Amino acid sequence: MxxxxxxxxxxxxAVGKQGSVEASRSGIWAAVxxxxxxxxxxxxxxxxxxxxxxxxxxxxxxxxxxxxxxALILSxxxxxxxxxxxxxxxxxxxxxxxxxxxxxxxxxxLGLVFFVGQLIAWHRLAAQGIFLATNPNSSxxxxxxxxxxxxxxxxxxxxxxxxxxxxxxxxxxxxxxxDAVAVYWHFMCVLWIYLLLIFxxxx
Amino acid sequence: xxxxSAPQAHxxxxxxxxxxxxxxxxxxxxxxxxxxxLSLVAVFLGMFLSWVMRIHLVWPNxxxxxxxxxxxxxxxxGVMTPEYYLSLLTMHGTLMVFFVLTNAPFAAFGNYxxxxxxxxxxxxxxxxxxxxxxxxxxxxLVLVAAFFIPDGPPISGWTAxxxxxxxxxxxxxxxxxxxxxxGISIAIFCVGSLLGALNFIATTLDxxxxxxxxxxxxxxxxxxxxxxxxxxxxxxxxxxACILLILDxxxxxxxxxxxxxxxxxxxxxxxxxxxxxxxxxxxxFGHPEVYIAILPAMGIVSHxxxxxxxxxxxxxxxxxxxxxxxxxxxxxxxxxxxxxxxxNPMSSLAFSFPTLTITIPATxxxxxxxxxxxxxxxxxxxxxxFALGFVSMFVAGGVxxxxxxxxxxxxxxxxxxxxxxxxxxVMGVAALFGAFSGTYFWFPKMTGRMMNETLGKLHxxxxxxxxxxxxxxxxxxGLVGNVRRYSSFVNDFMPALMPVHLxxxxxxxxxxxGQFIFLFNLVYSRFRGAVASDNPWNATSLEWSIPSPPPFNxxxxxxxxVYHDPxxxxxxxSKGDFVMQDSPEQxxxxx
Numbered sequence: 001m002x003x004x005x006x007x008x009x010x011x012x013x014a015v016g017k018q019g020s021v022e023a024s025r026s027g028i029w030a031a032v033x034x035x036x037x038x039x040x041x042x043x044x045x046x047x048x049x050x051x052x053x054x055x056x057x058x059x060x061x062x063x064x065x066x067x068x069x070x071a072l073i074l075s076x077x078x079x080x081x082x083x084x085x086x087x088x089x090x091x092x093x094x095x096x097x098x099x100x101x102x103x104x105x106x107x108x109x110l111g112l113v114f115f116v117g118q119l120i121a122w123h124r125l126a127a128q129g130i131f132l133a134t135n136p137n138s139s140x141x142x143x144x145x146x147x148x149x150x151x152x153x154x155x156x157x158x159x160x161x162x163x164x165x166x167x168x169x170x171x172x173x174x175x176x177x178x179d180a181v182a183v184y185w186h187f188m189c190v191l192w193i194y195l196l197l198i199f200x201x202x203x
Numbered sequence: 204x205x206x207x208s209a210p211q212a213h214x215x216x217x218x219x220x221x222x223x224x225x226x227x228x229x230x231x232x233x234x235x236x237x238x239x240x241l242s243l244v245a246v247f248l249g250m251f252l253s254w255v256m257r258i259h260l261v262w263p264n265x266x267x268x269x270x271x272x273x274x275x276x277x278x279x280x281g282v283m284t285p286e287y288y289l290s291l292l293t294m295h296g297t298l299m300v301f302f303v304l305t306n307a308p309f310a311a312f313g314n315y316x317x318x319x320x321x322x323x324x325x326x327x328x329x330x331x332x333x334x335x336x337x338x339x340x341x342x343x344l345v346l347v348a349a350f351f352i353p354d355g356p357p358i359s360g361w362t363a364x365x366x367x368x369x370x371x372x373x374x375x376x377x378x379x380x381x382x383x384x385x386g387i388s389i390a391i392f393c394v395g396s397l398l399g400a401l402n403f404i405a406t407t408l409d410x411x412x413x414x415x416x417x418x419x420x421x422x423x424x425x426x427x428x429x430x431x432x433x434x435x436x437x438x439x440x441x442x443x444a445c446i447l448l449i450l451d452x453x454x455x456x457x458x459x460x461x462x463x464x465x466x467x468x469x470x471x472x473x474x475x476x477x478x479x480x481x482x483x484x485x486x487x488f489g490h491p492e493v494y495i496a497i498l499p500a501m502g503i504v505s506h507x508x509x510x511x512x513x514x515x516x517x518x519x520x521x522x523x524x525x526x527x528x529x530x531x532x533x534x535x536x537x538x539x540x541x542x543x544x545x546x547n548p549m550s551s552l553a554f555s556f557p558t559l560t561i562t563i564p565a566t567x568x569x570x571x572x573x574x575x576x577x578x579x580x581x582x583x584x585x586x587x588x589f590a591l592g593f594v595s596m597f598v599a600g601g602v603x604x605x606x607x608x609x610x611x612x613x614x615x616x617x618x619x620x621x622x623x624x625x626x627x628x629v630m631g632v633a634a635l636f637g638a639f640s641g642t643y644f645w646f647p648k649m650t651g652r653m654m655n656e657t658l659g660k661l662h663x664x665x666x667x668x669x670x671x672x673x674x675x676x677x678x679x680x681g682l683v684g685n686v687r688r689y690s691s692f693v694n695d696f697m698p699a700l701m702p703v704h705l706x707x708x709x710x711x712x713x714x715x716x717g718q719f720i721f722l723f724n725l726v727y728s729r730f731r732g733a734v735a736s737d738n739p740w741n742a743t744s745l746e747w748s749i750p751s752p753p754p755f756n757x758x759x760x761x762x763x764x765v766y767h768d769p770x771x772x773x774x775x776x777s778k779g780d781f782v783m784q785d786s787p788e789q790x791x792x793x794x
Contacts, residue, residue, distance in 0.1 A: 023327040026405040030435055034397050037439035041487070045447065045480055049458065053475025133455035136475060143450065147443070 024176035028183045035151060039191060042147065043198060046140045050202060057135045061199055062124040068117035069196055075110035076189040078103050079182060086166070086178055101167040107185070108159045114192075115156065118149050137203045144195055152188050159185060217755045227337075229329035230755065234336050235315035236649070238306050241340060245302035246635075247722075248347075250715050252295040257708040259283045261701065263691040276376055277355045286376045288690030289358035293377075294349070296361030297385065299631065300492065301392055302343055307638045308499035309434070310339070310399055313427040315649065317403060319746040320424045322412025322763040322785075324756045327405035331398045338395035346388035349381045357382040360688060362489070365459030365481035366471075369451040373466040386449045393442035396434055403431035412745075414765035418520070419784070421744045421769045422509075425523050426502020429530045430495050436534070437491035444484035451476070482544055486537035493630050494533040497597075498526060500637020501568060504590040507644050508572060510742045511587035512579035513780055515770035517571050525564035525571075532561040542610040543617045551610040558608040562601070569598055585659025586740075589640035592667045593633050599671070600628025603678055618688070621681025624674045632670045639666070639721070646725075647739050651751040652732030658724040662717060669714025676703050743783050744769040 050056050082103030088096045122145070125131075125138070132142045162181045165174065218224040228234060255267055266281035277287030314332065318325055326332045349356040355377040359368040363385065372379035407428040411420070420428075447458040451473070459481045460473035505522055509515055516522055538546065538554030572594055581587060603625040606612050616622060639662070646654045685692070685700055692700060738747040745763055746753075769784045776782035 020327075022409040023405045026408045027328060027401050030401045030404045034401070034435045034439040037436045038443050041440040041443045041484055042447075045443070045458065045484065048477060048480050048483070049475075052477045052480075053462070055462075055475040132450070133457075136457065139450070139456040139458065143447070147446075 020174075021176035021179070024174075024180040025183075028180040032183065032187050035187070035191070038147070039144070039195075042140070042144055046144075046198065046202065049136050049140070053136070055135060057137055059125075059130055059135075059137050059141065059203055060128070061141075061203065062121040064117050064121050064124065065196065065199075068114045068121065069192065071110045071113040071117060072189045072192055075107045075114065076186050078107040078110060079185055082107065083178075083182065086175075097166065097169070101163060104159070104163045104166060108156065108163055111152070111156050111159060111185075115149065115152060118145055121145070141199060141203055144198075148188070148192060148195055151191075155181070155184050155188050227333060229325070229333055231314045231318050231326045231329070231332060232649075232753065234332050235311050235313075237336050238311040238314060238339070241336075241343060242303045242307035242311060243722075245298045245306070245343065247718070249295050249298040249303060250718065252291045252298070254712060254715055255283070256288060256291055256295065257711045259288055260691060261705050261708045273350060274355045276353060283690070284376075285690040286358050287355060289360070289688065290356040290377050290381070292688060293358060293360050293363075293385070294346070294356045297346060297389070300361055300496070301389065302339075302346075304496035304630065304634050305396065305434075305492070306339065308503065308634055308641070309427060309430050309495060310335070310396075312423070312503065312638070312641050312645070313403060313430070313499060314399075316645065316746055317424055317427050318406060318410065319749065319753065319757050320421050320744050320769075321407065321410060322415050322745055322758070322765060323406060323410035324758065326402045327410055328402050332402050335395045335399040335402065338391060338398070342388045342392035342395060345384055345391060349377070349384040349388075352380050352384070354379055354381055357385050362485060363448065363481075364485075365448065365451070365476075365478045366461065366464055366466075369448055369459045369476075369478075369481070370464065370466050370471050370473075371452050373469050373471065375467075383449065383452060386445045386452070390442055390445040390449070393438040393445065396438045397442070400431040400434035400438070403427055404435065407431070412763045412765055418523075419765055419768045421502075422505040422519065422522060423499070423502040426498045426505075426526060429526050430498045433491045433498070433530050433533060434495050437488045437495065440484060441488035444481065444488065447484075448481065479541075479544060479546060482541050483537070486540045487534075489540065490537040491530075491533045493626070494529055496630050496634045497637075498529065500593060500634040500640075501526065501597075503637045503641040503644075504593045505568075505572065506744070507586050507590045507640050508576070508581075509770050509772065510644075510740050511582045511584070511590070512575060512772070513582070514575070514579055514773040515768075516575045519768065519770060521571055522568050525568045528564040529561060532557055532564070536561060539608060539613075542613045548610070555608055555610055559605070562605065562608075565597075565601060569594060584643070584656060585654065585663055586640045586644035588660065588663040588667075589636045589643065592663060593636040593640060595667075596628050596633040596636055596670065600625055600630070600633060600674070604629065616681055618686060619681035620677040620685045620687055623687050624677025624681060627677070628670070628674045632666075632674065636666070639663075642725070644740065645746075646728065646732075647735035648746055648751045648753070650729055650732070651735055652728050653735045653739060654728040654732060655724050658720050662721045662724065665714060665717030665720070669710055669717060672710035673707050673714060676707055679703065741779055741781055743771055743781050745784055748783055748785050 082100045085096045085100035085103065122142070125141070130138045132139055158181045162177060165177060218228060218230070225233065228237075255270065258265060258267060264282055267278065267283065268281060270278035270283065271281045274287060277284055277290060283291075314326065357363070357368065357377045358375050359378070359382065363382070367374050368378070368382055370378070407420075407424065411417075447456070450456045451458050451460055455472070457473040457476035459478055460471055460476040461478065462474040464471040464473065505516065535557040536554055538550055539558045542551045542554075603621065607616055607622060607625060643654055643659055646652070680700060680703060683700065685697060692698065692704070735751050737749070737751050740747070745765070748763065749758060763785045765784050766787050767782070767784065771782040771784070773780055774782055776786070776788060782788045
């Protein structure tokens with residue numbers, strides 16, 4: 001084949017990057033894509049099921065869902081508020097860490113409010129006699145809220161871990177963790193709003 | 204090897220205890236070997252099932268020793284019932300597709316070599332990696348448990364079509380807890396695969412060494428990366444499908460079960476579901492799944508062949524772009540499994556076009572490989588033989604796909620042995636050949652010892668000739684109307700085909716026996732094989748720049764720096780006719 005004369009030359013192009021911040025970001029966005037596909041599959045199942053049979057019965061959604069939605073949106077906003085202090089943390093006065101932790105706690109509590117509110121919504125629906133297998137609408141409602149709730153619960157655990165991490169870190173903590181939890185948490189909110197729209201328009 | 208001052212990505216301390224070293228290891232190399240061991244167990248179990256099925260097909264009244272012990276209901280007196288045949292068929296498919304073809308080429312080899320080939324110390328998320336394996340292992344245990352429940356495994360096939368799979372015990376033996384265990388196992392498997400895919404993606408994007416651009420990654424790294432992207436989206440759809448199936452079976456919902464369905468003289472208490480919905484959800488996963496099975500093998504084979512030919516491919520970029528196109532198009536063709544399902548015929552047309560289109564990048568890859576082989580002075584050894592065998596199997600099995608892609612022809616061929624022959628050759632055998640090629644190629648790196656070449660060549664020829672003997676006649680059988688998933692043909696219109704079935708069964712037994720040569724070679728060479736140097740194949744990619752077997756953190760304290768693409772063969776280097784990827788000897792990049 002070719003016979004190129006070789007001369008040793010330092011030709012290091014610095015293109016690769018090593019660092020766990022980037023890896024956390026890629027990882028969490030990959031997770032977001034996967035979860036999106038899961039809900040896309042369930043959504044398309046909903047649309048197909050709605051179109052395929054005559055037993056689609058409108059259900060009155062419990063009003064508490066609106067409150068829950070508000071709580072989740074406020075939670076995302078609180079999370080973003082904490083980011084301002086987190087950005088000022090590295091390295092930073094102790095006060096910034098305290099304020100960041102405080103807003104993260106607000107986000108966590110509001111997330112818990114949402115979660116409990118969802119359980120109350122289920123309870124209210126059951127009180128109306130609407131259970132998982134009552135009709136296809138209710139099946140999808142319970143399945144979709146359960147799937148979202150399970151993923152949100154994971155997010156709550158991550159958020160709790162983040163609160164502890166930020167609070168106990170002092171000057172340095174894993175920025176990658178913060179960004180990853182942020183993406184996931186906001187995604188949970190956006191996903192819920194999408195689900196609520198589906199519920200309002202199709203169920 | 205140059206050193207760089209880039210900061211450490213992440214470092215987990217070397218393991219101390221036995222549990223941390225060999226059981227709950229965070230080291231991608233150990234996890235890879237665990238996946239490898241799991242797929243070995245699964246492939247031999249799946250092969251054993253196929254033997255039992257083949258024996259039953261030819262001798263339906265044969266008493267198979269041991270079968271009654273496993274299932275009194277399924278094989279009273281050792282004679283298999285027709286339903287138990289379907290149970291074994293289901294488990295054969297499920298084990299092979301999930302626990303062998305998704306595990307071995309991707310999870311096993313990918314976990315071992317992706318980090319090393321891109322110059323990383325480990326995968327991006329070692330703890331997720333460990334979890335992925337153990338989750339997959341639990342899925343395996345749950346699946347295998349189905350053998351040991353009174354009713355046996357489910358009879359609905361690895362595709363678990365509703366409503367058969369959804370109505371519960373009325374549908375037949377194994378359709379109560381057997382199907383539940385199947386659904387739970389696959390759902391758990393989905394979670395493990397999703398975590399694994401996530402890991403591969405983050406590792407490839409963010410942990411590449413200095414100088415390792417995406418286009419400088421080896422073919423295998425590209426194949427694993429694209430496979431991970433496909434996996435991520437495919438398993439994310441199978442998981443809700445399995446959940447909905449389990450709910451239909453246990454919670455009284457009606458996602459997949461229509462109204463008015465009478466099974467075993469009992470009206471099913473469900474209304475308005477759509478069996479077609481299951482097919483759509485399943486095959487939306489199922490078709491990308493077959494590319495998940497084959498793409499890593501394509502990468503491995505390309506990688507091995509380049510090394511054996513001592514020259515690069517005519518166009519590595521074309522192969523990489525072909526792999527990307529295959530990945531992308533794989534999401535558009537799922538309906539070709541459903542041409543005769545009763546869906547709108549216009550949909551069939553819409554799926555037929557991309558199905559035929561996807562043959563283009565696959566053909567491009569094959570043509571580039573063949574074109575590169577032309578005039579090459581290829582070193583023949585077990586690894587390169589299996590790589591060449593892959594090309595042969597992929598083409599021979601793939602060509603029947605052209606026929607199946609036409610809805611009109613598929614009306615005749617659907618659910619016949621023609622389809623079974625097609626997918627066994629193009630996916631089953633080809634991917635296994637890729638895995639074998641990878642094993643013979645990388646065994647020296649993983650263990651520090653060479654596998655026995657004579658046994659390897661013997662293994663190849665038995666497998667190659669044997670696979671053709673088994674699966675080529677399947678196409679003929681399908682063309683004359685031999686239906687698949689039937690447990691016997693002696694009492695209907697097909698006794699005339701029995702000599703063909705007999706030939707296939709004997710070929711299957713012989714080919715299967717030949718696999719024990721491989722198993723023996725693996726174990727023997729691990730302990731008594733000739734000691735291997737660090738680079739016995741004079742290869743160029745990064746895994747060959749480190750000791751065999753690699754140290755705990757792959758590159759020791761050094762960080763590799765990469766200077767050019769990984770296939771600098773056929774050039775005069777300081778080490779021979781090649782230049783290693785981390786050598787600063789000046790080579791122009793492939794344009």
